[in-house]
Amino acid sequence: xxxxxxxxxxxxxxxxxxxxxxxxxxxxxxxxxxxxxxxxxxxxxxxxxxxxxxxxxxxxxxxxxxxxxxxxxxxxxxxxxxxxxxxxxxxxxxxxxxxxxxxxxxxxxxxxxxxxxxxxxxxx
Amino acid sequence: xxxxxxxxxxxxxxxxxxxxxxxxxxxxxxxxxxxxxxxxxxxxxxxxxxxxxxxxxxxxxxxxxxxxxxxxxxxxxxxxxxxxxxxxxxxxxxxxxxxxxxxxxxxxxxxxxxxxxxxxxxxxxxxxxxxxxxxxxxxxxxxxxxxxxxxxxxxxxxxxxxxxxxxxxxxx
Amino acid sequence: xxxxxxxxxxxxxxxxxxxxxxxxxxxxxxxxxxxxxxxxxxxxxxxxxxxxxxxxxxxxxxxxxxxxxxxxxxxxxxxxxxxxxxxxxxxxxxxxxxxxxxxxxxxxxxxxxxxxxxxxxxxxxxxxxxxxxxxxxxxxxxxxxxxxxxxxxxxxxxxxxxxxxxxxxxxxxxxxxxxxxxxxxxxxxxxxxxxxxxxxxxxxxxxxxxxxxxxxxxxxxxxxxxxxxxxxxxxxxxxxxxxxxxxxxxxxxxxxxxxxxxxxxxxxxxxxxxxxxxxxxxxxxxxxxxxxxxxxxxxxxxxxxxxxxxxxxxxxxxxxxxxxxxxxxxxxxxxxxxxxxxxxxxxxxxxxxxxxxxxxxxxxxxxxxxxxxxxxxxxxxxxxxxxxxxxxxxxxxxxxxxxxxxxxxxxxxxxxxxxxxxxxxxxxxxxxxxxxxxxxxxxxxxxxxxxxxxxxxxxxxxxxxxxxxxxxxxxxxxxxxxxxxxxxxxxxxxxxxxxxxxxxxxxxxxxxxxxxxxxxxxxxxxxxxxxxxxxxxxxxxxxxxxxxxxxxxxxxxxxxxxxxxxxxxxxxxxxxxxxxxxxxxxxxxxxxxxxxxxxxxxxxxxxxxxxxxxxxxxxxxxxxxxxx
Numbered sequence: 001x002x003x004x005x006x007x008x009x010x011x012x013x014x015x016x017x018x019x020x021x022x023x024x025x026x027x028x029x030x031x032x033x034x035x036x037x038x039x040x041x042x043x044x045x046x047x048x049x050x051x052x053x054x055x056x057x058x059x060x061x062x063x064x065x066x067x068x069x070x071x072x073x074x075x076x077x078x079x080x081x082x083x084x085x086x087x088x089x090x091x092x093x094x095x096x097x098x099x100x101x102x103x104x105x106x107x108x109x110x111x112x113x114x115x116x117x118x119x120x121x122x123x124x
Numbered sequence: 125x126x127x128x129x130x131x132x133x134x135x136x137x138x139x140x141x142x143x144x145x146x147x148x149x150x151x152x153x154x155x156x157x158x159x160x161x162x163x164x165x166x167x168x169x170x171x172x173x174x175x176x177x178x179x180x181x182x183x184x185x186x187x188x189x190x191x192x193x194x195x196x197x198x199x200x201x202x203x204x205x206x207x208x209x210x211x212x213x214x215x216x217x218x219x220x221x222x223x224x225x226x227x228x229x230x231x232x233x234x235x236x237x238x239x240x241x242x243x244x245x246x247x248x249x250x251x252x253x254x255x256x257x258x259x260x261x262x263x264x265x266x267x268x269x270x271x272x273x274x275x276x277x278x279x280x281x282x283x284x285x286x287x288x289x290x291x292x293x294x295x296x
Numbered sequence: 297x298x299x300x301x302x303x304x305x306x307x308x309x310x311x312x313x314x315x316x317x318x319x320x321x322x323x324x325x326x327x328x329x330x331x332x333x334x335x336x337x338x339x340x341x342x343x344x345x346x347x348x349x350x351x352x353x354x355x356x357x358x359x360x361x362x363x364x365x366x367x368x369x370x371x372x373x374x375x376x377x378x379x380x381x382x383x384x385x386x387x388x389x390x391x392x393x394x395x396x397x398x399x400x401x402x403x404x405x406x407x408x409x410x411x412x413x414x415x416x417x418x419x420x421x422x423x424x425x426x427x428x429x430x431x432x433x434x435x436x437x438x439x440x441x442x443x444x445x446x447x448x449x450x451x452x453x454x455x456x457x458x459x460x461x462x463x464x465x466x467x468x469x470x471x472x473x474x475x476x477x478x479x480x481x482x483x484x485x486x487x488x489x490x491x492x493x494x495x496x497x498x499x500x501x502x503x504x505x506x507x508x509x510x511x512x513x514x515x516x517x518x519x520x521x522x523x524x525x526x527x528x529x530x531x532x533x534x535x536x537x538x539x540x541x542x543x544x545x546x547x548x549x550x551x552x553x554x555x556x557x558x559x560x561x562x563x564x565x566x567x568x569x570x571x572x573x574x575x576x577x578x579x580x581x582x583x584x585x586x587x588x589x590x591x592x593x594x595x596x597x598x599x600x601x602x603x604x605x606x607x608x609x610x611x612x613x614x615x616x617x618x619x620x621x622x623x624x625x626x627x628x629x630x631x632x633x634x635x636x637x638x639x640x641x642x643x644x645x646x647x648x649x650x651x652x653x654x655x656x657x658x659x660x661x662x663x664x665x666x667x668x669x670x671x672x673x674x675x676x677x678x679x680x681x682x683x684x685x686x687x688x689x690x691x692x693x694x695x696x697x698x699x700x701x702x703x704x705x706x707x708x709x710x711x712x713x714x715x716x717x718x719x720x721x722x723x724x725x726x727x728x729x730x731x732x733x734x735x736x737x738x739x740x741x742x743x744x745x746x747x748x749x750x751x752x753x754x755x756x757x758x759x760x761x762x763x764x765x766x767x768x769x770x771x772x773x774x775x776x777x778x779x780x781x782x783x784x785x786x787x788x789x790x791x792x793x794x795x796x797x798x799x800x801x802x803x804x805x806x807x808x809x810x811x812x813x814x815x816x817x818x819x820x821x822x823x824x825x826x827x828x829x830x831x832x833x834x835x836x837x838x839x840x841x842x843x844x845x846x847x848x849x850x851x852x853x854x855x856x857x858x859x860x861x862x863x864x865x866x867x868x869x870x871x872x873x874x875x876x877x878x879x880x881x882x883x884x885x886x887x888x889x890x891x892x893x894x895x896x897x898x899x900x901x902x903x904x905x906x907x908x909x910x911x912x913x914x915x916x917x918x919x920x921x922x923x924x
Contacts, residue, residue: 027800027801031799031801035685036684036685036686038682038684040155040261040262041261041262043596043597044537044539044540044596044597046684048532049530049531049532049534051864051881051890053225053226053252053262053884054252054261054262056251056252056883057226057251057252057253057255057256058256060251060252060253061253061256061257064253081162082157082159082256082257082259083157083259083261084155084157084158084680085679085680085681085682086155086157086680086681086682087157087682088682089682089683089684089685089686089687090684090686090687090690091681091682091683091687092681096673096677096679096681097669097673097681099669100665100666100669100673100683100687101687101691103661103665104658104661104662104665104691105691107657107658107661108654108658108661108695111654111657111658112654115650115651115654118650119642119647119650120642127627131623131627134623135620135623138616138619138620138623142612142616144671144672144675144676145588145594145612145671146609146612147675148594148671148672148674148675149592149593149594149605149608149609149612150605151594151674151675155680226884228885
C-alpha cells in the first residue's frame with residue numbers, strides 16, 4: 001500500500017539526523033530566557049538575537065543569576081522589577097492584561113455559538 | 125432595528141479605535157523604566173586608576189545626594205555632556221560617581237585625562253553588570269540617589285540644558 | 297535628472313487621468329448598453345501607463361545614481377551592485393508607495409479587461425471604488441512621500457542602502473508581497489460594487505475567485521520570501537518571530553484564506569453572502585492597517601522604513617475613511633436575502649468551510665489583538681508591555697490540535713455517510729501508525745513540552761491522511777489536496793524543526809577548539825578579503841561529529857563603508873535532513889569571537905512545504921484558466 005511506503009520513508013528520515021543536543025543545561029536555560037527578553041536599545045530584537053552591548057551584558061547577568069541559584073521565574077521577576085514589563089515578551093496575566101488573553105478565546109466561543117446556531121437551530 | 129444598533133455600536137467602536145491610534149501616533153517611543161524610590165544594592169568593582177576593589181557602601185556616605193553617571197570613552201553623547209559634569213563637580217555638596225561602562229581601560233583613562241575628571245571615584249564596569257543592576261540600559265545615563273540610597277530621578281541619554289536644570293533644582 | 301522630471305510629471309498625469317475617469321464613468325454608468333465606453337478603458341490604461349513610466353523614471357534615477365533625487369540620495373550609493381541599485385527603488389518608503397500605485401492601477405486595468413462577461417454597472421462601480429483608493433494613494437505620495445524631491449546642490453554620494461537589505465530574496469519580496477495584499481484591493485472594490493448592485497451571487501463568486509487565488513498565491517510566496525530572508529540574513533536561525541511586520545503580512549493572509557474557502561461555497565450556493573463580503577472588505581482593510589502600523593512609527597519593530605508621524609496620520613485617516621465607506625455601503629445596500637432561511641446540512645461542504653473559517657478567524661484575532669493591544673494599553677493606561685512569541689505560542693498551539701483533527705475529516709464531511717465504511721480501516725490504521733511513530737520519537741528524544749507531545753501524533757496523522765489523499769486514484773479536487781498536503785507538511789516540518797534543532801554558543805579564539813556532546817568545533821583560521829563595497833573577514837571552521845565526519849563552515853563578517861555597518865553572514869550547509877548553521881560575531885575589545893553553531897532539522901522542508909501549499913492555489917488558477 002502506498003501509505004506504508006510513505007511510513008517507511010518517514011521512519012528512515014527520523015532515524016537519520018544528528019542529535020547534537022548540548023547537555024549544558026544552564027547555557028540552554030540562559031538561551032531560553034534570553035529569547036524572551038527584549039533588547040531595549042534595539043528595534044524589535046531579543047537579547048538572544050542581538051549583539052549589542054546591552055544584550056551581551058544582560059546574558060551575563062542572567063547567567064550569573066542562574067549560578068546564584070535563582071529560578072527562571074525569579075529571573076524574569078528580577079528583570080521586570082528593574083525594567084518594567086516591557087522587557088519580557090510574555091505579557092503577564094493581571095488586571096490590565098487579562099483582556100489581551102481572554103478576548104481571542106471569548107471571540108472563539110462567540111464564533112462557536114454563532115456556528116452552532118446556524119447549523120443546528122431550526123429556522124422557519 | 126437590530127441592524128441599526130449593530131451599525132451604531134460598530135461606528136462607535138471604530139471611532140474609539142481611531143482616537144486611540146491617533147493618540148498612539150504622538151506617543152514617544154523612548155522607554156523610561158519606572159525606577160524612582162528603588163534602593164540601590166551594594167556593588168563592587170575595581171577603581172579606574174588603581175587595582176583596588178571599592179564598594180559602593182563605602183562611597184555612598186557623607187553626602188546628601190550622589191550622582192551616578194554611567195559613561196564610556198566611545199560614547200559621543202557622553203563627551204557632549206561632560207562639560208556639564210565638570211561644572212557640577214565644582215559643587216562641594218554633590219558627589220559625582222562615575223561608572224565606566226564596557227570600556228577599554230586605557231581609553232577611559234585618556235578620556236578623563238584629556239577632558240577633565242568630575243568624578244570623585246570611578247567604578248569600572250567592564251561587562252556592564254553593575255549598570256544592569258542599576259536598571260540602566262545604555263550610555264549615558266545619570267541617576268540621582270539620596271542619602272538613603274534611594275533613586276530620586278533618572279536621566280536617560282545625555283544631559284541637555286533642560287535636564288541639567290532639572291537636576292540642579294533637585295539638588296537644592 | 298531627466299528621469300526625475302519625467303517621473304514626477306508622469307505621476308501628475310497619472311493623477312489627472314485617475315480623476316478624469318470618475319466623471320466619465322459616472323456618465324457611462326446609467327446607459328443601458330452592456331459595453332463600457334472605450335474612453336474608460338483608455339483612461340485606466342493611461343493611468344497605469346503613467347504610473348509605470350513614473351516608476352521606471354525612479355528606477356533609472358537609481359541606476360544612474362542621480363543623487364539630486366532625495367530618495368536616491370537617502371537610499372543608494374555608487375558602489376552598490378546594479379541589481380541592488382534597481383531593487384533599492386522599492387526598498388524605501390517613497391519607492392514602495394509608487395509600487396503600491398503600480399499594482400493598484402495595473403490590477404484595475406486588468407480587471408476591466410478580463411471581466412467583459414460581467415454586468416457593466418458592476419464593473420464600473422468596481423472601477424469607481426478602486427479609484428477612491430488610487431486617488432487616495434496619489435495624494436498621499438504627492439503630498440507626503442514624493443519620490444522625486446530634488447536636492448540642490450546635487451550631493452556627490454548617497455547615504456547608502458542598508459547592507460542587510462542587499463539580498464536576492466529581500467529584493468523580490470516587496471513586489472511579490474504587494475501583488476498579494478495590494479491585489480486584494482480589487483477584491484475589496486469589486487465586493488462593494490457587487491453589494492451595491494445586489495450582485496452577490498454564484499456567478500460573482502465564480503468570477504472573483506480567480507482574483508482571490510491570484511492575491512492569495514502571491515501573498516503566500518511573499519511571506520515565504522520574507523521568512524527565507526530572515527533565516528539566511530538575520531543570523532539567529534529563526535524564520536518567524538511574531539514581529540509586528542510579520543504579523544501584518546500574516547493577517548491579510550488568514551483573512552484571504554478564509555475568504556478563499558468561503559468563495560468555494562458561494563460558487564455553488566447563494567449562502568454566506570454577508571460573511572463573504574465582510575471577509576473581502578477585511579482583507580484589504582487589514583492590508584492598509586498593516587501599512588499604517590509599520591510606516592507610522594507607532595510600533596517598535598525590525599522594519600527599516602523611516603518612520604514619520606505625518607505620514608502615519610494620513611494613512612490613519614485614509615484607512616478609517618475606507619472602513620467607513622465600506623460600512624456605509626454594506627449597511628445601505630446589502631439585502632439579507634434568502635440565506636437566513638436556507639438550512640445548512642451538517643454533513644456538508646458548507647459545514648467544513650464554516651469550521652475552517654471559525655478557526656481562521658480565531659487565529660486572526662490572536663494575531664490582531666496581540667499586535668494592537670500594546671498600543672491601546674499604552675494610550676489608555678500609560679503602561680508599556682511587550683507581546684511576543686510566548687503569547688502567540690500559548691494561544692495558537694492548543695487550538696492547532698483541534699484544527700488539525702478537524703482537517704483530517706472535515707473536508708470529507710459530505711461523503712462521510714456513504715464512504716465511512718469503506719475508509720474506516722484506513723483511518724484506524726493511519727491513526728495507530730501516527731501514535732506508534734510518536735511513541736518511538738518520544739522514547740528516543742523526550743519532549744520538553746506537553747503541548748508539543750500532543751501535537752505530534754495529530755500532525756503526523758493529518759500528514760499521512762493528506763498524503764494518502766494526494767496519492768489516491770481519485771483526482772477530484774486535486775488542487776485542494778495539494779494545498780492541504782502542503783499545509784500539513786508545513787506544520788509537521790515546523791514542529792519537527794522546533795523539537796530537534798539544537799545550538800551551541802561559545803566564545804572562541806583563532807586556533808581554539810571546543811568539544812560538545814556530539815562533536816567538536818575547531819576554529820582554524822581567519823582570512824581577510826575585499827569585496828565590492830565592504831571588507832570581509834572569513835572564519836574557517838571545521839565541525840566534526842561523533843562519527844568523525846567533518847564539514848567546513850566559513851561564516852563571514854562584512855565591514856561596510858557606506859553606511860558604516862558590520863554585518864555577520866552565516867554559513868549554512870543544507871541537506872534534506874538538516875541545515876548546519878554557523879555564525880560568528882566579533883566581541884568588542886577582544887580577540888575572541890562569539891560563535892553560534894546550530895543544527896536546524898528539516899529546515900528545507902519548511903520552505904518546500906510552503907511552496908507546495910502555494911502550488912495548490914496555482915493549480916486551481918490554471919485549471920480555471922484552462923476551463924475558460
